[in-house]
Amino acid sequence: MIGALADLALPFLRTLDPERAHELTLRAMESGLYPRRTEADDPRLAQTIWGMNFPNPIGIAAGFDKNARVPDAILQSGFGFAEVGTLTPLPQPGNPRPRVFRLPADGAMINRLGFNNDGHAGALERLKRHDRHGVVGVNIGAGKDVQDREADYITGLETFFPVADYFTVNISSPNTPGLRDLQAPKELDSLLTRLMAKRDELVQSGAPTRPITVKLSPDIADDDIAAICERLVAHGVDGIIVSNTTLERNSLHAGPQAQETGGLSGAPLYERSTRLLAKVYVLTQGQIPLIGVGGINSGRSALGKIEAGASLIQIYTGLVYEGPGLTGAIKKALVSGIEHAGVASISALIGIKSDEWAAKT
Ligand SMILES: Cc1cc2nc3c(=O)[nH]c(=O)nc-3n(C[C@H](O)[C@H](O)[C@H](O)COP(=O)(O)O)c2cc1C
Numbered sequence: 413m414i415g416a417l418a419d420l421a422l423p424f425l426r427t428l429d430p431e432r433a434h435e436l437t438l439r440a441m442e443s444g445l446y447p448r449r450t451e452a453d454d455p456r457l458a459q460t461i462w463g464m465n466f467p468n469p470i471g472i473a474a475g476f477d478k479n480a481r482v483p484d485a486i487l488q489s490g491f492g493f494a495e496v497g498t499l500t501p502l503p504q505p506g507n508p509r510p511r512v513f514r515l516p517a518d519g520a521m522i523n524r525l526g527f528n529n530d531g532h533a534g535a536l537e538r539l540k541r542h543d544r545h546g547v548v549g550v551n552i553g554a555g556k557d558v559q560d561r562e563a564d565y566i567t568g569l570e571t572f573f574p575v576a577d578y579f580t581v582n583i584s585s586p587n588t589p590g591l592r593d594l595q596a597p598k599e600l601d602s603l604l605t606r607l608m609a610k611r612d613e614l615v616q617s618g619a620p621t622r623p624i625t626v627k628l629s630p631d632i633a634d635d636d637i638a639a640i641c642e643r644l645v646a647h648g649v650d651g652i653i654v655s656n657t658t659l660e661r662n663s664l665h666a667g668p669q670a671q672e673t674g675g676l677s678g679a680p681l682y683e684r685s686t687r688l689l690a691k692v693y694v695l696t697q698g699q700i701p702l703i704g705v706g707g708i709n710s711g712r713s714a715l716g717k718i719e720a721g722a723s724l725i726q727i728y729t730g731l732v733y734e735g736p737g738l739t740g741a742i743k744k745a746l747v748s749g750i751e752h753a754g755v756a757s758i759s760a761l762i763g764i765k766s767d768e769w770a771a772k773t
Pocket of ligand 1: 473474475476478497498512521523525527551582585627655656657677678679681705706707708726727728729730
């Protein structure tokens with residue numbers, strides 16, 4: 413019944429300003445109005461990663477639930493995990509509106525939100541109350557005007573350490589000027605040295621450890637990828653998320669929205685982010701779990717990410733165009749992919765086409 417309502421709501425939501433539609437979606441989820449998972453996931457979709465159980469590999473990408481308002485609803489609607497944030501220590505309004513644009517002819521969106529969020533305090537209180545059935549990661553970032561960006565990440569790690577199942581260090585949003593400079597090997601060294609030292613300190617004082625992942629931009633120059641991967645491995649990061657939105661605008665249908673400033677997500681990002689994913693998989697020799705994100709809008713594109721090297725995947729823009737039925741469709745396609753390949757479970761498909769993807773230019 414609620415599934416049918418959700419299908420009816422989609423065309424209506426698309427007539428609204430994207431941010432307004434998003435707020436209505438979050439409010440509906442807060443009120444319990446969302447389609448729930450009706451049956452258990454196929455056990456062949458389950459994986460244990462970082463010692464945690466993921467009943468299926470599909471997560472919701474950062475930015476959907478910036479303030480940790482609905483992590484339990486996300487999990488109950490059938491996702492295998494959720495990621496909340498990006499959260500900065502203090503509340504921020506973000507950039508002036510309008511700042512989110514739909515590009516329906518391209519199955520894409522452009523956003524220049526600029527880390528609008530309510531800050532750490534409220535999200536922490538909400539996460540303390542969540543029912544802990546399922547994996548919820550916390551995506552941390554740095555405030556717009558801060559002098560010491562690294563200090564904001566350290567504060568994020570410390571604040572959410574008791575409640576985050578994993579962390580994402582977001583150094584790849586294109587909408588906070590200068591943030592992506594933190595991906596340069598020297599900056600990365602400095603940030604990761606401090607973060608890992610803080611984690612050691614927290615664990616030594618008795619807290620259970622938490623995996624730390626780093627989220628990369630799809631616009632990293634080809635020549636820089638190897639050095640970045642080398643630093644990530646050297647610092648012992650537990651996961652790499654590939655990728656955030658792109659500044660690239662090739663191949664978009666002409667139209668006023670296509671010229672908007674901001675990060676492009678959705679279908680046009682698929683090839684670019686999947687190529688980088690495969691390159692990272694090859695360079696890290698499949699030793700670090702990767703989360704593939706960017707342009708997934710079907711079972712086929714989801715399977716493609718896994719074959720390129722992703723242990724887990726995340727979606728955002730695909731949900732805007734395909735609706736909540738997308739997760740069920742992806743699960744079906746992944747099970748078919750497992751059967752078609754004659755393997756026992758999804759983990760046997762990870763990276764099987766990474767060389768093919770990585771060779772693409
Ligand atoms: C409206 C919007 C807001 C986003 N906000 C964040 C964010 O706060 N932090 C982050 O790491 N990524 C953010 N993203 C990027 C997504 O997490 C994801 O990396 C990107 O959209 C590519 O996935 P997709 O093509 O499935 O949307 C945002 C994306 C969109 C569309």
